[in-house]
Amino acid sequence: DTNEATESATEPDGDGSGGTFGSAIKRGEDVPLLTGDGEYTDDISLRGMTHLAICRSDHAHARIESIDTSDAAAMDGVIAVYTGEDVVESGVPNTIPTAWDLPGLVQPQYRMLATDKVRYEGTGIAAVIAETPHAAHDALERITVEYEPLEHVTDPVEAVERDVPPVHDEAADNVAFDFELGEVDATDEAFADADRVASVDLRQPRIIPNAMEPRAALADWENATGKLRLWMTSQNPHLHRMLLSAGTLGLPENKIQVIAPEVGGGFGSKIYHYPDEAVTAWCSMQLGRPVKWQATRSESYLTDCHGRDHVTTGEIALDDDGTIRGVRVETHAGLGAQLSQFGTATPSYLYTTVLSGQYTIPAIHCRVIGAFTNTTPVDAYRGAGRAEGIYVIERLVDVGARELGIDPAELRRRNLVPPDEFPYESAAALVYDSGEYERAMDLALDHIDYDELRERQRELRDEDRYIGIGIGNFVESAGLSPSGLAGDLGAQAGGWESSIVRFDSTGSVTVLAGTADQGQGHRTTYAQIAAEELGLSVDDVDVVEGDTDRIPQGMGTYGSRSASVGGGSIARGAREVREKARRIAAHQLETSVDDLEFEDGEFRVTGAPDRSLHIQTIAHEAYLGHDLPEGMDPGLEETNFYDPENFTYPFGTHVAVVEVDPETGEIEIERYIAVDDCGEIINPMIVEGQVHGGIAQGIGAALYEGAVYDDNGHLQTRRMDEYAVPHSTQLPEFKTDNTVTPSPHNPIGVKGVGESATIAATPTMVSAVVDALEPFGVDHLDMPLTPESVWRATEGDQ
Numbered sequence: 001d002t003n004e005a006t007e008s009a010t011e012p013d014g015d016g017s018g019g020t021f022g023s024a025i026k027r028g029e030d031v032p033l034l035t036g037d038g039e040y041t042d043d044i045s046l047r048g049m050t051h052l053a054i055c056r057s058d059h060a061h062a063r064i065e066s067i068d069t070s071d072a073a074a075m076d077g078v079i080a081v082y083t084g085e086d087v088v089e090s091g092v093p094n095t096i097p098t099a100w101d102l103p104g105l106v107q108p109q110y111r112m113l114a115t116d117k118v119r120y121e122g123t124g125i126a127a128v129i130a131e132t133p134h135a136a137h138d139a140l141e142r143i144t145v146e147y148e149p150l151e152h153v154t155d156p157v158e159a160v161e162r163d164v165p166p167v168h169d170e171a172a173d174n175v176a177f178d179f180e181l182g183e184v185d186a187t188d189e190a191f192a193d194a195d196r197v198a199s200v201d202l203r204q205p206r207i208i209p210n211a212m213e214p215r216a217a218l219a220d221w222e223n224a225t226g227k228l229r230l231w232m233t234s235q236n237p238h239l240h241r242m243l244l245s246a247g248t249l250g251l252p253e254n255k256i257q258v259i260a261p262e263v264g265g266g267f268g269s270k271i272y273h274y275p276d277e278a279v280t281a282w283c284s285m286q287l288g289r290p291v292k293w294q295a296t297r298s299e300s301y302l303t304d305c306h307g308r309d310h311v312t313t314g315e316i317a318l319d320d321d322g323t324i325r326g327v328r329v330e331t332h333a334g335l336g337a338q339l340s341q342f343g344t345a346t347p348s349y350l351y352t353t354v355l356s357g358q359y360t361i362p363a364i365h366c367r368v369i370g371a372f373t374n375t376t377p378v379d380a381y382r383g384a385g386r387a388e389g390i391y392v393i394e395r396l397v398d399v400g401a402r403e404l405g406i407d408p409a410e411l412r413r414r415n416l417v418p419p420d421e422f423p424y425e426s427a428a429a430l431v432y433d434s435g436e437y438e439r440a441m442d443l444a445l446d447h448i449d450y451d452e453l454r455e456r457q458r459e460l461r462d463e464d465r466y467i468g469i470g471i472g473n474f475v476e477s478a479g480l481s482p483s484g485l486a487g488d489l490g491a492q493a494g495g496w497e498s499s500i501v502r503f504d505s506t507g508s509v510t511v512l513a514g515t516a517d518q519g520q521g522h523r524t525t526y527a528q529i530a531a532e533e534l535g536l537s538v539d540d541v542d543v544v545e546g547d548t549d550r551i552p553q554g555m556g557t558y559g560s561r562s563a564s565v566g567g568g569s570i571a572r573g574a575r576e577v578r579e580k581a582r583r584i585a586a587h588q589l590e591t592s593v594d595d596l597e598f599e600d601g602e603f604r605v606t607g608a609p610d611r612s613l614h615i616q617t618i619a620h621e622a623y624l625g626h627d628l629p630e631g632m633d634p635g636l637e638e639t640n641f642y643d644p645e646n647f648t649y650p651f652g653t654h655v656a657v658v659e660v661d662p663e664t665g666e667i668e669i670e671r672y673i674a675v676d677d678c679g680e681i682i683n684p685m686i687v688e689g690q691v692h693g694g695i696a697q698g699i700g701a702a703l704y705e706g707a708v709y710d711d712n713g714h715l716q717t718r719r720m721d722e723y724a725v726p727h728s729t730q731l732p733e734f735k736t737d738n739t740v741t742p743s744p745h746n747p748i749g750v751k752g753v754g755e756s757a758t759i760a761a762t763p764t765m766v767s768a769v770v771d772a773l774e775p776f777g778v779d780h781l782d783m784p785l786t787p788e789s790v791w792r793a794t795e796g797d798q
């Protein structure tokens with residue numbers, strides 16, 4: 001039931017296309033990655049390189065009384081020890097800026113190294129530079145910091161409601177923002193008029209992203225040219241260049257080169273501009289020597305931005321016939337101790353705007369209180385905001401179905417946005433581009449013979465066996481554009497993407513893309529897009545990403561935007577290249593452009609097929625420049641900027657079948673079906689891989705994961721054996737399927753897929769377990785659904 005992988009690039013098959021778009025071509029990038037030839041940041045060494053280790057606070061909240069670095073500085077191999085005061089004295093701007101403003105946002109100072117207070121365990125206080133990593137880490141032990149401990153708070157509700165010393169003096173009540181979306185009066189009215197109201201109180205725990213490669217940076221400051229080269233684990237080198245330049249280091253962008261070599265996973269955590277990479281760069285600028293920093297695994301757990309951390313009350317208003325009349329939500333969102341770049345956008349716009357899910361809901365109102373807490377900063381983790389929002393609406397639909405005694409699939413069906421309503425403007429302010437929600441839902445339910453399985457569920461209950469069927473319908477806003485809209489809402493960066501499509505004189509093509517892969521397979525899928533447009537084989541196309549000096553502009557990889565925005569840009573650029581080649585062909589074949597057909601890379605004169613020129617021959621001619629149309633410049637390449645007119649809206653339905661053992665609380669996942677619609681599919685095998693990974697992370701969040709802070713504000717889950725991610729043996733075989741509803745506004749009809757399954761899997765799993773527990777009167781259970789919490793629920797103790 002999976003897509004067959006072909007051994008190598010498929011041959012072009014005509015119609016102006018290489019026929020490679022849509023093929024399950026094996027990922028070209030995998031051979032070096034799997035054989036150890038991939039070059040990651042820590043694999044790079046430079047002459048005279050030094051090593052950085054960062055001294056971090058072991059208090060959650062404390063005033064720094066003194067820092068004594070003299071013993072550390074005197075150790076063998078130690079070159080320098082710097083504190084936050086040294087950074088201040090150096091005169092650099094020294095801010096870690098947010099990238100998304102909100103009305104009334106409190107933006108406290110965020111510096112590279114703390115000088116006055118530490119606000120979460122892991123706050124950077126001092127930097128040790130040594131000849132070896134070991135010497136640098138050993139020296140950390142010799143730094144003496146005296147603290148005056150302060151009361152701390154880790155819970156976003158307590159932060160706002162309890163009388164605690166504020167995390168930042170600027171926000172006395174710990175409220176960074178108080179955000180509202182939707183019509184409060186219309187929603188109140190809908191609730192007053194509706195036949196029934198159901199509600200749910202829920203928590204979405206903090207998730208730690210767990211990329212396989214911990215963050216790393218290598219900075220090389222060149223005194224002679226005043227230029228900084230920075231290799232780093234980045235999902236968006238151009239964004240890092242922008243954020244580092246003016247706000248942090250005081251350098252113009254053309255004096256910074258950011259290079260992201262191979263990056264071993266990100267899941268959002270490598271989008272952000274953290275203090276650590278900036279400190280690495282600053283230390284190199286001080287010493288005039290290369291400086292490398294490689295986070296340890298525990299350091300990553302402690303300092304990589306976490307995800308989620310929501311405490312929510314949701315209500316749904318319904319009529320007896322199952323019509324949803326309104327939704328009302330209030331959420332406390334934990335932001336951590338500092339504002340990460342998109343830590344403001346994630347729980348506000350990205351979260352609230354998907355609260356309509358796949359349904360026609362006339363009235364929606366949501367309030368989000370963004371709270372500072374003494375914890376690691378929180379930002380976008382795979383599914384960012386959309387995952388949290390879809391979780392809320394799907395839980396609400398389930399409790400609503402229970403309240404009305406209507407089957408949960410049926411209640412969903414009655415409220416789906418019908419296909420002829422697109423483009424559909426939801427009450428949560430999004431305009432969904434296209435969708436066939438019922439088709440995808442039916443396909444998913446057919447895979448499990450839904451009605452029969454419901455029957456079996458009833459029979460098994462008589463035998464004290466408890467199976468549950470969970471349904472997760474999702475729609476996702478992917479792509480984060482257009483730029484003008486993002487700007488109106490507070491973004492400090494654009495939503496466009498840029499690429500260069502370049503033929504060389506031998507007829508090979510290089511695609512230079514502003515996105516940056518961390519495992520998604522861009523080198524393969526981008527080659528497929530360009531090859532398709534140019535009538536070539538993917539073997540003719542090289543894809544380059546992740547170097548701001550080679551690729552002048554870009555925005556990066558997040559928000560499942562690379563295929564639609566990056567890929568859209570490449571397709572547009574390739575089409576422009578093709579049109580220039582057509583004009584050269586027409587000129588040399590002495591015909592008009594309208595008389596040329598393009599097939600298999602060949603321009604043929606209509607009706608005279610022996611008169612033809614291949615696009616690769618034209619590339620050679622374009623660089624010779626001997627015989628071009630009058631006024632045409634030589635060369636065959638195009639730079640494209642693409643700013644889409646809307647997000648794309650992937651959607652689908654996931655279904656899980658579980659059996660719960662009430663004696664032990666153990667959950668057995670019997671079936672897992674994922675039907676995803678990401679528009680036109682560039683590479684079905686890569687899409688399936690994305691869905692598999694996404695489901696694993698969604699199931700992880702539902703059943704196992706969650707950061708735990710103890711009473712002292714210490715992170716208890718700081719190692720792999722303390723933070724449970726699912727093993728492959730704990731996951732069932734996934735059955736994946738697709739429907740294809742093209743995005744009408746995207747040049748290649750694609751929608752994103754990178755986050756879809758993470759968004760869908762979490763509510764699907766919770767829905768399944770709660771469904772199994774219906775005979776025990778359980779309406780909702782908070783994640784993670786550990787055996788203990790499930791067992792307690794069966795005992796009536798929730």
Ligand code: MCN
Binds near residue numbers: 264268557562752753
């Ligand atoms: N694709 C396709 N056809 C489509 C849509 C996508 O073939 N209709 C392909 C794309 O060409 C790309 C891949 O699927 O190779 C994912 O595309 P897209 O949905 O555009 O997502 P991005 O490439 O922008 O990746 C970002 C997304 C996010 S936001 C997170 S988080 C995430 C994810 O991707 N983190 C990942 N998937 C990940 N996969 C790996 N291996 N590692 C991560 O850190």
